[in-house]
Amino acid sequence: MLDIRSPRTKILFVLIIINQLVACTLVPGQHMRSFSTQSSVKMPITEDNESILKRLNIQTINAQLIIDLENEFKKRGLDPNNVANHYFDYRIGSRTVKGIPDKKSYSQYRVGARDVLNITVWGHPELTIPAGEFRSAETAGNIVGEDGTFFYPFVGIVQAAGRTVEEIREELTRKLSRYIEKVQLDVRVAGYRSQRVYVVGEVAQPGVLLVKDIPLTVLEAINNSGGVNSAADLRNITLTRDDKSYSINLLSLYERGDITQNVLLQHGDILNIPDNQLNKVFVLGETAMGRGFGVRPRSVVMNKARMTLTEALAEGGGMDQEVADAARVFVFRTGLGKSEVFHLDAKSPDALILAERFQLQPRDVVYVDRVEGIRWNQIIAQITPTVQLLNIFDGSLNVQPFRTIPP
DSSP states (O other): OOOTTSHHHHHHHHHHHHHHHHHTTOOSSOOOOTTOOEEEEEEEEEETTEEEEEEEEEEEOOHHHHHHHHHHHOTTSOOTTOTHHHHHHHHHTOOOEESOOOOOOOOOOOOOTTOEEEEEETTOHHHHOTTOTTSOHHHHSEEOOTTSEEEETTTEEEEOTTOOHHHHHHHHHHHHTTTSSSOOEEEEEEEOOSOEEEEEESBSSOEEEEOOSSOOBHHHHHHHTTOBOTTBOGGGEEEEETTEEEEEOHHHHHHHOOGGGSOBOOTTOEEEEOBSTTSEEEEEESBSTTTTTTOOOEEEEOBTTBOBHHHHHHHTTOBOTTTEEEEEEEEEEOGGGOOEEEEEOOSSGGGHHHHHHOBOOTTOEEEEEEOHHHHHHHHHHHHHHHHHHHHHHOTTOOOGGGOOOOO
16 A cells, blocks of 8 residues: 655655656746657648648758748749738738739820819900909919819800810810900919829828829829838838729839839829838747846837848847757748748857848747756756645655755
């Protein structure tokens, strides 16, 4: 019969506790299983057009993997298939058309309702400035009504909406020639009020821009709004026109000179410059960031949706040289519905050359694992109070590995 009061039984009891703690991984913090080649959790993946649950293979970051990834994703370029150009839509569930709307050639400005016309008839000031010579052209001009027409002496009602100033001039000249010999007449728009574009999001001065006789493009609209803020996501500018939304890559215009992205705007367009808060990576685990401040995990915003693994580790303060296992650096990826796990053995510092070529994607998680010996010390730290508690009730239990060594 087992005597539960004997020292041997108590020692056995302590060893069972240690075994259970190790088996159940009741250790503070997170860690990856040693020598694991697959993830410990199953993820939904698509195979043969069917969604299944499967553990992910842990891919080793080596030279061949770098070559394969660069060829597949073109991460250093501005290619439209770059994953950073799609992640915005994937995360917010939008349905933007990748690319620009059908290109339309620039045409002359066409007058609309609420525009103000300035009509000059040479030699006839009573027709030119009927309201007084000291009033501005916009104040004294002819306002186009909501029905698209305006009234002019000796001519009557003139249809203006949808017509160019040349077409309006031709009609006025023809009708006034009945009363005036050799009519010399000019028509121009003194106040542009009928057509407008809306600029919202990460610009210095969001608001309404009026469309005038000079073509208004995406780049001009942004510049007229004070330029973009530092938090703007230049890869995923959204242009909403009619019932469709288009994705414009302004970074491609800036860095590649892709002028097709500089779309000509038209009345009713909404230009949205989103922020880059979706373009983040998360640095977790045993990094030096926050040592002594209690803030180790960190999210890092990717500059122009570009960041390498080396940059992410540096932004996180680097690996903690006291507790981090440099041989166990992991990258967890779930972007665009495709989950992957990568492993970097950075025990030798020159492995960071590979890390510098490994391009991260938005929402990647970089995790630096803890060295095995540190976790064992954590187990000992958890067991020690239990042993000390048992010694309080029965001083006969003196387990040597846990005994406090006097100074």
